[in-house]
Amino acid sequence: MGKTSKHPSPVMGSTKNAHRQPKHIDPMPRFVQIGDVAYCQNKNNTRIIAAHYYGGLREDIGEVTITYYGMSAIKITTPKGLELFFDPWKNPCDPSWGGIWYKMRMPMTHCDIGFVTHSHFDHNAYEMLDASMLFRSLAGVYNFADVKVTGFADKHIVETQSPVYTKEVLDTLYPFPNVDKEDVDNTIYLIETGGLRIVHWGDNRQNPPQDIWDKLTDIDIVILPVSDDGRMLTPEWADKIAAKMNAKIIIPTHYFINGINIEGAGWGKTAEEYTKSHDNTILDTATISLNPDKVKEYNNHVMYFGNNVDFDFVGIDLPENGKIAEIPEVKPVWELHK
Amino acid sequence: MSKSNSKTELVIKEEQGFEQAMIGAVGNTAFMQLSNNDRVIAAQKFGGVREDTGEVEISFYGMCAYRITSPKGITMVIDPWRNAPGFGGYWFLIDFPETTCDIGLSTHAHGDHDALHRLDAGMLLDRMGGVFQLGDVKITGILDKHMCEPQNDLYTSKMMMELFGKKTCPPNEHMEWDNTMFLIEVGGLRILHWGDNRQNPPEDVWEMMKDIDIALLPVSDDGHILTPRWGKRIAEKLNAKVIIPNHYYIEGLNLQNAGWELPAFQFTRMMDHTFLDTHTISLSPEKIKDYKQHVMYFGEHTLTQIFKWQPPTYEAENVPLPEPVKAWERFKPKNGDKY
Numbered sequence: 001m002g003k004t005s006k007h008p009s010p011v012m013g014s015t016k017n018a019h020r021q022p023k024h025i026d027p028m029p030r031f032v033q034i035g036d037v038a039y040c041q042n043k044n045n046t047r048i049i050a051a052h053y054y055g056g057l058r059e060d061i062g063e064v065t066i067t068y069y070g071m072s073a074i075k076i077t078t079p080k081g082l083e084l085f086f087d088p089w090k091n092p093c094d095p096s097w098g099g100i101w102y103k104m105r106m107p108m109t110h111c112d113i114g115f116v117t118h119s120h121f122d123h124n125a126y127e128m129l130d131a132s133m134l135f136r137s138l139a140g141v142y143n144f145a146d147v148k149v150t151g152f153a154d155k156h157i158v159e160t161q162s163p164v165y166t167k168e169v170l171d172t173l174y175p176f177p178n179v180d181k182e183d184v185d186n187t188i189y190l191i192e193t194g195g196l197r198i199v200h201w202g203d204n205r206q207n208p209p210q211d212i213w214d215k216l217t218d219i220d221i222v223i224l225p226v227s228d229d230g231r232m233l234t235p236e237w238a239d240k241i242a243a244k245m246n247a248k249i250i251i252p253t254h255y256f257i258n259g260i261n262i263e264g265a266g267w268g269k270t271a272e273e274y275t276k277s278h279d280n281t282i283l284d285t286a287t288i289s290l291n292p293d294k295v296k297e298y299n300n301h302v303m304y305f306g307n308n309v310d311f312d313f314v315g316i317d318l319p320e321n322g323k324i325a326e327i328p329e330v331k332p333v334w335e336l337h338k
Numbered sequence: 339m340s341k342s343n344s345k346t347e348l349v350i351k352e353e354q355g356f357e358q359a360m361i362g363a364v365g366n367t368a369f370m371q372l373s374n375n376d377r378v379i380a381a382q383k384f385g386g387v388r389e390d391t392g393e394v395e396i397s398f399y400g401m402c403a404y405r406i407t408s409p410k411g412i413t414m415v416i417d418p419w420r421n422a423p424g425f426g427g428y429w430f431l432i433d434f435p436e437t438t439c440d441i442g443l444s445t446h447a448h449g450d451h452d453a454l455h456r457l458d459a460g461m462l463l464d465r466m467g468g469v470f471q472l473g474d475v476k477i478t479g480i481l482d483k484h485m486c487e488p489q490n491d492l493y494t495s496k497m498m499m500e501l502f503g504k505k506t507c508p509p510n511e512h513m514e515w516d517n518t519m520f521l522i523e524v525g526g527l528r529i530l531h532w533g534d535n536r537q538n539p540p541e542d543v544w545e546m547m548k549d550i551d552i553a554l555l556p557v558s559d560d561g562h563i564l565t566p567r568w569g570k571r572i573a574e575k576l577n578a579k580v581i582i583p584n585h586y587y588i589e590g591l592n593l594q595n596a597g598w599e600l601p602a603f604q605f606t607r608m609m610d611h612t613f614l615d616t617h618t619i620s621l622s623p624e625k626i627k628d629y630k631q632h633v634m635y636f637g638e639h640t641l642t643q644i645f646k647w648q649p650p651t652y653e654a655e656n657v658p659l660p661e662p663v664k665a666w667e668r669f670k671p672k673n674g675d676k677y
Contacts, residue, residue, distance in 0.1 A: 035365070035367060035420070035452070035453060035455030035456075036365075036444065036447060036452040036453070036455070036464065037365065038447035038452065038464070038465070038513050038514065039422065039447040039448060039449070039452065039513070039514040041447070041512060041513035041514070042512055042513070043512070043513060044508070044511050044513050044515065044516050045465070045467075045481055045483075045513065045516040045518075046508075046509070048467050048481055049467075049482070052467055052468070052481050053542070090365075116366060119366055119368035119369040120369065121369070124366040124368065124369070125365060125366070126365050127365030127366075132465065132467075132513070132516075133463075133464060133479075133518075134462070134464040134465070135461070135462065135464070135466065136366060136368060136459075136461055136462040136464075137368075137375060137378070137460065137462070138461050138463065138470070139375070139381075139382050139460070139472060140470055140471050140472030140473075141470070141471045141472070142466075142468060142469065142470045142471075143468055143469040143470075144468030144469070145468070151461075152382065153378040153379045153382055153460070153461075154375075155375075184374065185374050185375040187375075187461075211383060
């Protein structure tokens with residue numbers, strides 16, 4: 001961590017070089033790219049065709065791997081090697097809709113299936129996924145290879161009940177153009193794979209209706225957007241939700257990460273206090289492997305990724321990197337024309 | 339959400355046009371959508387959004403875009419189109435209409451199939467493989483590859499590779515040369531949207547597509563994707579009762595000579611057929627049970643409004659001319675002709 005590295009531009013797909021070299025057509029890059037950018041992708045659907053034919057991509061390893069990518073971005077790898085990515089993040093395409101939140105871009109990331117819980121920019125950057133399929137707000141039951149995903153369409157959190165981020169503050173900070181529309185929707189994903197029941201909460205409201213609670217019983221792992229300042233879920237609400245689901249393991253997300261998030265842009269706190277006030281494991285890697293055997297003893301146990309994410313931070317700390325450069329010498333180029 | 343809501347909204351809307359032109363929203367644009375997920379919530383709670391009508395409604399938007407409405411009212415839009423931002427030039431004279439639907443689907447990442455940002459959709463399933471269920475709709479995504487050798491005189495694989503500057507045939511092709519076919523089981527009908535799939539998927543893919551009721555096939559007379567000959571052969575192999583051709587030239591919607599120039603008239607005449615005079619048909623298992631490879635041809639009837647060029651009627655001759663108002667006279671000097 002802390003090492004600097006350059007990531008390719010997100011706009012033209014997953015490569016540093018444009019892979020199309022049309023001979024007869026205007027090779028100028030386009031300024032405006034709206035919507036789907038998959039036509040720029042270099043990889044193809046060979047992996048998912050294989051998963052479809054063989055029910056997976058490798059021998060069952062008996063463990064589900066969970067990898068953290070900052071914010072609410074989580075990659076879940078099934079025992080048979082299918083990679084699902086949830087909620088990639090980016091700065092808004094228009095800074096007037098929520099301001100700049102991140103110091104860096106989430107790097108272009110490989111996965112087989114990309115999922116988006118809702119259309120806020122901290123969850124919807126699916127152009128940053130080198131994915132074979134992309135689902136936004138999938139509600140219903142989806143079966144593929146060794147995974148079953150159930151999407152529950154519900155609504156985004158509107159009143160966090162935290163001391164700072166009240167509804168009024170959030171409305172002033174984030175005057176999205178069409179509030180009370182698609183913007184305040186959210187989908188909760190229930191992922192069943194390798195004998196585990198995993199819930200990705202997205203930014204869902206604390207009180208979904210009873211018929212959704214009925215289906216979210218006996219959860220093994222719940223991924224909750226909880227931080228100490230209660231930017232989404234306050235620690236109290238996270239406790240209530242985890243208890244209601246009877247969750248064995250809680251993975252906090254949507255907290256401040258030094259190196260990714262900009263101070264004061266949306267929140268300033270991690271989820272450390274929350275973690276320490278519970279039965280906890282503070283992880284020192286960005287990846288954990290779990291199976292039903294490993295989790296069966298736990299009850300509301302917090303596993304905290306902290307600052308560990310699965311990519312390098314792009315450092316823009318000027319004082320650290322700062323070596324004052326020389327001003328280039330003035331060459332008397334005009335003398336050529338003397 | 340806030341008290342000053344209406345005011346903020348107004349201000350932002352004024353700025354939107356400019357900002358959009360400057361930056362452009364890459365990827366997901368659903369945060370600008372006008373509808374929300376209430377219908378989807380209803381569908382997941384009640385299995386639908388209305389009483390069962392017993393009929394499946396199919397509407398045509400031009401190109402390969404269809405809206406399929408389930409008997410219980412869940413709407414799917416498949417393959418909306420746009421002028422591809424990367425390559426391909428201009429294919430369409432008009433934008434795909436902004437359309438509200440519950441499920442938006444795209445078969446593959448080509449401009450004439452992937453304009454999901456034009457959909458005001460409850461959910462988007464982009465190139466989905468696997469099985470999806472919501473309410474009375476079951477969608478199976480069948481993963482395969484894009485057509486790369488159509489076997490016609492004009493659009494050969496050599497020409498396509500030359501145009502795109504990349505490999506178009508598997509193996510090691512890029513994502514845009516992959517394709518997903520959607521098998522939609524709804525209201526007792528098995529509807530297959532072929533996308534731009536190759537003619538010869540492997541045998542176990544054929545196994546999944548047996549006994550199709552309605553096949554939506556990209557057939558045109560010039561065979562840009564499927565030649566009439568291949569269209570017939572595939573329909574027979576699918577044992578399709580009804581064939582609906584798409585991906586053909588429509589005057590006023592497609593640009594001439596951009597990628598093709600013929601409709602699917604000859605193909606339709608070649609088979610047992612009905613020329614439809616509307617953009618929407620309602621079908622049920624009962625209605626189509628006696629058909630065998632029957633072509634239902636939408637022709638130029640699309641839900642998309644097409645503006646064709648009309649010859650002028652020269653009515654303007656009699657319109658009175660406005661008075662030549664001397665507006666500058668208010669600056670006239672009070673004394674004399676010049677300042």
